[in-house]
Amino acid sequence: NAQPNGAEQINGSAPLDWLPTRRAAIKLSEPDIAVVIPVYKQPQYLKDAVTSVLKQSIIDKVRIVIVNDGCPYAATDSIARTFFDAYPGLVYYLRKPNGGLSSARNHAIRFALASWPSVKAIFPLDADNKLSAKTLETLLSHLMAAPSGTGWIYQDLVSFGTQERTWHTGVPFSVYRLVHENCCDAGSLIHRNVFEAGIWYDEQMRNGYEDWEFYVNAALHGFRGVHSRDTDFLYRRHGHSMLTDSKADHASVMGYIWRKHADALAQSKLARLEHREMPRFAIVDVNSASSSCVTNALDASAAPQSVDAFFERIAAWAAERPPKKSYFPPVTLIIDGRSLRLLRRLRLLPGILLSIQKALSRLDVYELCFAPDVLPHRIELVAGSKAAVPVIYALKTKTLLYWAQHDRGRLLKLISPRSRAGIERATIRLGQKWFVGQNAFFQQLCRSSVARRGKKRGRTSRKPAALARQSAALIKRLSHKLQKVVLVEDRVENAELLSSHANFAEAKHLYSEGTSFPFFSGRDGTERHLLFVLPWMQLGGVELCMLHWAKELAALAPNLRMHLLLTTKNLWEAGPKWLDVFGTVSFAPLAEADRDKVLMDCLRYANVVVNAHSMPTYRLWPDMRRKTRALYLTSLHVMELGKEGLPWGYPMIAAREQDNLIDYFVVPSDNLRRSCETFGAPSEKIIVARNAAAVSPASREEAIAVAQAKGARRYSRKRPLRILFSGRFDVQKGIDRLEETAKKLAATGLPCAFEVRGKAVISVGQRPPRIISGRIIEPSVDVRVLTRMYQKADIFFLPSRWEGAPLTILEAMSFGCIVISTNVGGISEIVEDRVSGFLLSNDQPDSAIAATACELISQIIANPEAYTAMRIRAVEQAMSYTWRLAAEAVLTRIKARLDLS
Numbered sequence: 069n070a071q072p073n074g075a076e077q078i079n080g081s082a083p084l085d086w087l088p089t090r091r092a093a094i095k096l097s098e099p100d101i102a103v104v105i106p107v108y109k110q111p112q113y114l115k116d117a118v119t120s121v122l123k124q125s126i127i128d129k130v131r132i133v134i135v136n137d138g139c140p141y142a143a144t145d146s147i148a149r150t151f152f153d154a155y156p157g158l159v160y161y162l163r164k165p166n167g168g169l170s171s172a173r174n175h176a177i178r179f180a181l182a183s184w185p186s187v188k189a190i191f192p193l194d195a196d197n198k199l200s201a202k203t204l205e206t207l208l209s210h211l212m213a214a215p216s217g218t219g220w221i222y223q224d225l226v227s228f229g230t231q232e233r234t235w236h237t238g239v240p241f242s243v244y245r246l247v248h249e250n251c252c253d254a255g256s257l258i259h260r261n262v263f264e265a266g267i268w269y270d271e272q273m274r275n276g277y278e279d280w281e282f283y284v285n286a287a288l289h290g291f292r293g294v295h296s297r298d299t300d301f302l303y304r305r306h307g308h309s310m311l312t313d314s315k316a317d318h319a320s321v322m323g324y325i326w327r328k329h330a331d332a333l334a335q336s337k338l339a340r341l342e343h344r345e346m347p348r349f350a351i352v353d354v355n356s357a358s359s360s361c362v363t364n365a366l367d368a369s370a371a372p373q374s375v376d377a378f379f380e381r382i383a384a385w386a387a388e389r390p391p392k393k394s395y396f397p398p399v400t401l402i403i404d405g406r407s408l409r410l411l412r413r414l415r416l417l418p419g420i421l422l423s424i425q426k427a428l429s430r431l432d433v434y435e436l437c438f439a440p441d442v443l444p445h446r447i448e449l450v451a452g453s454k455a456a457v458p459v460i461y462a463l464k465t466k467t468l469l470y471w472a473q474h475d476r477g478r479l480l481k482l483i484s485p486r487s488r489a490g491i492e493r494a495t496i497r498l499g500q501k502w503f504v505g506q507n508a509f510f511q512q513l514c515r516s517s518v519a520r521r522g523k524k525r526g527r528t529s530r531k532p533a534a535l536a537r538q539s540a541a542l543i544k545r546l547s548h549k550l551q552k553v554v555l556v557e558d559r560v561e562n563a564e565l566l567s568s569h570a571n572f573a574e575a576k577h578l579y580s581e582g583t584s585f586p587f588f589s590g591r592d593g594t595e596r597h598l599l600f601v602l603p604w605m606q607l608g609g610v611e612l613c614m615l616h617w618a619k620e621l622a623a624l625a626p627n628l629r630m631h632l633l634l635t636t637k638n639l640w641e642a643g644p645k646w647l648d649v650f651g652t653v654s655f656a657p658l659a660e661a662d663r664d665k666v667l668m669d670c671l672r673y674a675n676v677v678v679n680a681h682s683m684p685t686y687r688l689w690p691d692m693r694r695k696t697r698a699l700y701l702t703s704l705h706v707m708e709l710g711k712e713g714l715p716w717g718y719p720m721i722a723a724r725e726q727d728n729l730i731d732y733f734v735v736p737s738d739n740l741r742r743s744c745e746t747f748g749a750p751s752e753k754i755i756v757a758r759n760a761a762a763v764s765p766a767s768r769e770e771a772i773a774v775a776q777a778k779g780a781r782r783y784s785r786k787r788p789l790r791i792l793f794s795g796r797f798d799v800q801k802g803i804d805r806l807e808e809t810a811k812k813l814a815a816t817g818l819p820c821a822f823e824v825r826g827k828a829v830i831s832v833g834q835r836p837p838r839i840i841s842g843r844i845i846e847p848s849v850d851v852r853v854l855t856r857m858y859q860k861a862d863i864f865f866l867p868s869r870w871e872g873a874p875l876t877i878l879e880a881m882s883f884g885c886i887v888i889s890t891n892v893g894g895i896s897e898i899v900e901d902r903v904s905g906f907l908l909s910n911d912q913p914d915s916a917i918a919a920t921a922c923e924l925i926s927q928i929i930a931n932p933e934a935y936t937a938m939r940i941r942a943v944e945q946a947m948s949y950t951w952r953l954a955a956e957a958v959l960t961r962i963k964a965r966l967d968l969s
Contacts, residue, residue, distance in 0.1 A: 096157055100129040100188045101204055101257070102180035106172030107136060107195040111143035113304070118151050118159065120198035120302070125205045131184060132159045135176040138166030169194075170269035170278045177263060188212075189257045192279075197255065200300035207257040210296045219262045219291025220283070222252040225303035235303070236391050237566045238295050243287045244345045245572055247326075247333060250280040252293050255301045262286050270328070277321045284325060288332040330697060335673040336597060339363055340588040346573050348586060349421055350378055350397040350465060354538040355405035361397050363586045365408075365417045366652075375542065379549050382469055385570055387553045392568035398577055399425055400465045402539045406509045407438060407459035414447065414502060415647060418587040419633075419654025422669060424462045425586075426662040429578045432467055432490035433482050436460040440514050444499040445849060449638035449655045453493040457516045458483070458533045466574065472546040479543060483536050494658055501644060581665065582695075585673035587652055589629055596968055597629050597651075599674035601682045603636035607847050608796075609875045610705050612762045613736070614680050615642060617703075618649045620955030625968050633670045635684040643849040656684075664688060672696050676962055678703055678734075681718050686726065693729050699965050701732045701755075701958070706872035706893060707743050708800070715743070723747035732961055736873035736954075737894025755961055757954035758897075759873045761946055763854045764882035771943040775884025778862055779936025783929050788819040791925070792861035792885065794847070794876045795868075797828040802867035802890065802917075803837045809867065809918040814840040816922065818929055825857065858883035862932075863925060867917055868892055869910065881905070881946035884939040886928060888921055904942040 103121050107114050114134070121132050132155075134148045145163075152161040160183075164175050173192050180187055189211055191204060207221045214221065225235040237251055245251060256279075267286050269278050283293065326333055342348060343363035352359045352375055359378035360370060378396075385394040401424070411417040424434045437456035441448065461483065471478045482491050503510035516533075532540075567575075577583045589595055598621065600614045618630040629651045634640075638655035640647075647653065657666050667684060671677060671692050679685045680703040689700065708717035722730060723744045733749050735741050736759045745751055765771040783789045795801040810822050822842025836844055848854060864880030864887045871893035878898060880887055887905035889895055899905035906924050908917050928935055962968070 094155070094158060095128060097128045098186040099131045099184045100126070100186065100208060101191055102131045102133060102177075102184065102187045102189075103191045103193050103204075104133045104135065104173055104176035104180060105193050105195055106169055106176065107134060107144055107148070108139045108166065108169075108172070109141060109144075110195045111139070111141050111147055113196040114144065114147050116198055117193055117195050120200070121193065121204075122155070122158075123201050124199060125202050126208070127158075130158075130204060131180065131187070133162060133176040133180050134159065135162040135164065135172045137164060137168070137172035168271060168274040170271045170273055173269050173278075174271065177268075181260065181263060187260060189259050190263065191257050192254070194254055196304045196306070198302040198304075200302065203299045203301050204257070206299045207296055210294060211257055211259060214294045215292075217290060217292055218259065218294050219286045220252065220256040220258040220293050221296045222256040222293050223296050223299040223301050225253060225255060226300055227303045227305045229305040231305040235566070236297075238297050238391055238393070239566055239569055240393055240395075241293045241295065242345045242569060243292070244338070244341045245569060246287055246293075247284055247329075247338070247341075248576065249572065250277065250283075251566060252279070252283045253303075254279050255303065256283075256293070259291075262291055265289055265291075267291075273321070273324065275317055275321055277325070281325050281328070284329060288329055334675075335584045336588040336595065338584045339586060339673075342584065343367065343588065346395065346569055347397050348399060348425070348573065348577055350381075350400045351408065352378060352400065352402050352542065353405035353408060354402060354535065354542070358405075364588050365421055366412055366415070366587065368412075375545075376549075379546050382465065382546065383549050383553050385568070386469060386473075386550060388556050390568070391565045392570065395569045395573075396465050398465055398570065398574035399428060400463055400468050402461045402535065402542060404459040404535055406506060410498075410502070410506060410509070415650055415653045416447075416496075416655070418585060418652045419666075419670070421586055422583075422654070423657040423662060423666050424460075425577055425583070426657060426665050427492055427659060428462060428464050430661065431492050432463060433479065433492075434460075434462040435483060435491060435493045436462070437493065437495040438513055439495050439497050439517050440510065441497040441499045443641070444501040445641060445643045446497065446499045447502065447640040448497045449658065450495050450497060451493070451658045453495050455517050456495040457513055458535045461535065461539050464574070464578065465570075468543065468546070469550075472543050472550055476540070476543050476547055480532060480536060480540050483532070492659065504644075582672070583669055585652075585669055587673070589651055595627050595629050596675040596966060597631055597673060598676040598678065598962075599631045599633055599670065601633045601635060601671070601677060601679045601685045603682055604634055604638075605632070605640045605642050607641055607849060609759075609872070610680050610703075611642065612875055613705065613759060614678070614703065615646050615649065616760070616762060616951040617678075617757075617955055617958065619646075620951045621959060622649055624952075624955055624959055625962075627968050628676070628962075631670075631674065633667070633682075635667060635682045641849065668692060668695075671698070674698050675966060677701065681705070686718075686721055689726065689729055699731050699962060700729065701734055701961075702726075702730050703734045704740060704744065705736060706870060707740060709870045719744050720747055723749040727753075731965070732958075734958060737897050739894040739897065740872060755957055757957040758949050759875055759878060760949040760951045760954065761878040761882045762875050763851055763858065763879050764947065768943070768947050771882050771884065771947060772940055774859060775939035775943050776936060778884045779933055779939055781862065781932055783819045783862075783932065785819045788821040789862045789925065789929050790860055791820055791822050791842075791863045791865050792825070792857065792880065793822065793865050794825045794857075795866065795874075797826050797837055800869055800871075801826075802869055802914075805867035805914050805917055806865065807837050807839060808914060809865070809921045810839045810842055812918050812922045813925065816926065818926055820925060820929065823857070823861065854879070855883075858885065861885050863888060863928065865921065866890070866895075867908070867921070871895055873898060877905075878946045878949060881942035884943055886935055886938060887942065888924055890917065898945065900941075900945070902938075904938060904945045 105117055124130055136144055148161045151159045177190050210221045224237055227233050270281050347361040348363045350361050357375050358372035359375050360372045381396040385396055427434050435458055437453040437458050439456035500510055605611050622630050630649055632650045632653045635656050654670050657663050676699045678701045702722045704719045707715050707719050710716045724747050727748055732753050732755050733744050734755045734757050741754050741756055793806055797803045813820055822839045824839050824842055825845045825847050828836045864885040866889040868890055873894040877887055887899050890910040891907040892910050901907040908920050
């Protein structure tokens with residue numbers, strides 16, 4: 069009979085042909101399954117749903133609970149009551165005010181669990197779906213035979229109504245995939261243990277996807293799903309339904325699920341889960357003929373397998389017909405194992421692999437090379453591979469499969485020096501100091517680098533690199549293995565197939581946004597992650613401040629892991645000891661197309677972000693604020709002055725443009741604090757974390773002894789007074805004022821000599837200074853070199869036009885140097901004029917500054933003992949500041965917002 073469609077008929081009494089007829093009495097056993105059927109505004113389907121349950125092959129072990137969720141239609145009540153009357157003890161009928169699907173299910177499930185202690189499982193059946201005769205019998209047998217910890221049995225959906233197809237969900241269960249994609253839709257048999265563990269349907273969700281959230285919640289509590297096929301569960305397709313609405317609102321509903329389970333789905337925990345279930349990278353080491361499938365390539369806990377074992381994975385996937393159940397990682401890296409060990413030791417591997425992953429969405433091959441650098445402590449990532457040695461070839465695993473099947477010579481064609489299309493080349497330049505225990509590898513790089521330049525006419529060598537030849541041999545081996553593959557048939561007719569895990573992983577990591585940073589640490593996943601973001605890592609004050617913060621924060625909060633991201637120039641010059649502070653060091657991709665994607669994935673990983681003058685981070689953070697709950701600190705160091713003498717720079721950007729996005733402003737001085745307040749930053753958000761000396765004597769007593777020895781010095785042409793300048797050679801540091809001062813002093817004939825340490829800012833056309841009676845020396849990161857520099861110096865001269873709270877002044881003071889500086893920025897908070905040093909007015913003409921400095925220097929030369937007390941006071945002032953105090957000031961605010969226990 070035709071079912072009524074009009075609201076009036078539905079609202080009226082149920083027609084007789086809708087009502088069930090009384091059946092012969094069913095002999096009931098203790099129930100194993102309770103089927104709960106919520107109904108709201110769907111009376112026209114209720115009879116079919118209940119009747120399908122009554123026809124179950126194990127109906128004697130089933131109880132049916134119909135729950136009327138405040139449906140306004142009288143027909144719903146009439147049908148449900150009739151079933152209740154017709155099947156006493158088998159069908160139960162509950163009524164409640166409308167609360168949504170989750171509320172109705174929970175109400176019925178609680179009733180069932182309390183009523184029948186023998187019930188092993190619950191089957192939620194929507195009123196518009198149906199069961200085939202053996203659906204419950206099949207599901208229950210699978211649940212009872214399933215491994216311990218199985219929470220539910222999910223099944224294929226045989227759709228009817230507006231569409232007649234089978235949705236095949238038979239891929240191996242994966243928690244990682246479940247949290248990204250709903251693989252266990254309506255129609256699962258759920259073990260009683262799940263509800264007894266306190267997991268229920270979320271009654272706040274009334275727009276669909278309640279099932280998805282329920283299974284995610286159960287999976288995050290340790291339960292697992294198991295697939296059952298051939299159950300013939302009947303799923304009704306509508307032209308419009310709640311599912312249609314939830315798909316339209318997918319982003320917001322998924323966002324709700326992720327926010328609700330934010331702690332369990334933290335990026336580090338997600339990376340750990342992926343690493344275990346669906347690793348992202350296959351690493352093939354040509355040196356050891358081994359392979360490993362990983363997400364976090366720094367984790368060496370898993371025993372490596374043979375290359376053949378990896379080829380077996382690929383061959384098994386190639387042999388299967390959809391639906392495919394085998395898995396292989398979406399990205400394959402053919403790598404020189406020595407470079408793998410080096411990149412792990414340098415903490416660079418996760419960031420490098422993330423950049424490679426993004427690049428492969430638009431490339432066939434990514435080539436990474438090594439080349440020696442003349443500076444022993446430098447690491448730099450640059451474009452191209454001229455005179456460099458390939459150490460990694462990365463490609464999509466499906467590309468590797470295709471080439472092995474159809475085009476074995478393709479790789480060698482792409483990686484030839486003349487090839488441009490389909491390949492991207494990058495080189496990491498490394499100084500010798502990084503090759504500890506690998507000196508032979510460094511020497512081989514040097515020889516190979518020279519050989520690849522070619523000997524004639526400057527042409528590069530055309531001979532394929534060793535890694536290229538080894539890679540071609542691997543593809544040949546895979547090709548031979550694939551020729552022996554026997555196809556495995558497992559077809560589902562007229563089916564809508566859930567994509568294989570391999571296809572899902574490729575789409576997720578290569579072609580979608582929001583992939584997780586490939587790293588985790590610790591064993592329990594409770595660690596938190598602090599990301600320092602800087603433009604580069606050279607030798608400036610900003611970088612040194614962040615390095616010392618990181619070191620002290622790591623000591624104060626062992627559960628807070630430190631990470632570093634460089635966003636503008638991929639350059640590290642800080643030396644080996646600082647690398648040990650960080651769990652990872654990440655470079656920005658060289659390709660503009662990938663840069664923002666990688667930066668945002670790195671930022672999303674962190675629980676705390678400290679932005680120290682990174683302009684890309686300021687630009688990206690408005691969008692990031694909507695995607696992360698990370699605590700965001702901006703570390704500000706100096707208020708710069710423009711050509712007209714007006715303030716500009718990062719404090720203005722932060723306070724004026726992003727105050728509502730920033731949790732805390734960290735400044736080194738009260739002077740900069742007041743500037744930030746002037747530009748609109750609330751005082752409650754400002755942390756004053758004072759700088760300290762990056763290099764200093766080991767103790768206060770040793771420092772005072774150095775200061776007293778300097779006070780006893782006598783100056784002559786054989787032993788001139790030594791004046792030290794340390795900093796960039798630019799307008800800010802007053803390099804022109806330094807030149808004029810040196811010129812005036814030379815004219816006086818006084819016994820003094822300048823030592824000028826620093827670099828010219830070539831990018832803005834700044835030339836090195838011309839210092840009369842002085843020498844220019846390259847800067848150094850070696851503490852021993854810096855210590856000797858400060859021990860020799862008598863005066864530290866800094867005629868800057870603007871400053872923050874310079875570390876160099878604190879360092880010089882700690883070694884008993886007399887500071888002569890312009891009174892700018894926060895310097896007056898460090899140097900007390902004529903007590904612990906001398907401050908010059910920055911408002912007077914440059915010539916007057918030079919003249920005043922010369923007068924002070926002449927007085928010190930004439931009577932050095934008179935300034936011994938000033939030297940000692942400088943030591944005491946400088947040694948009162950420590951990096952531990954600065955870190956504690958920052959950590960106190962972090963702990964107020966983030967649990968680090």
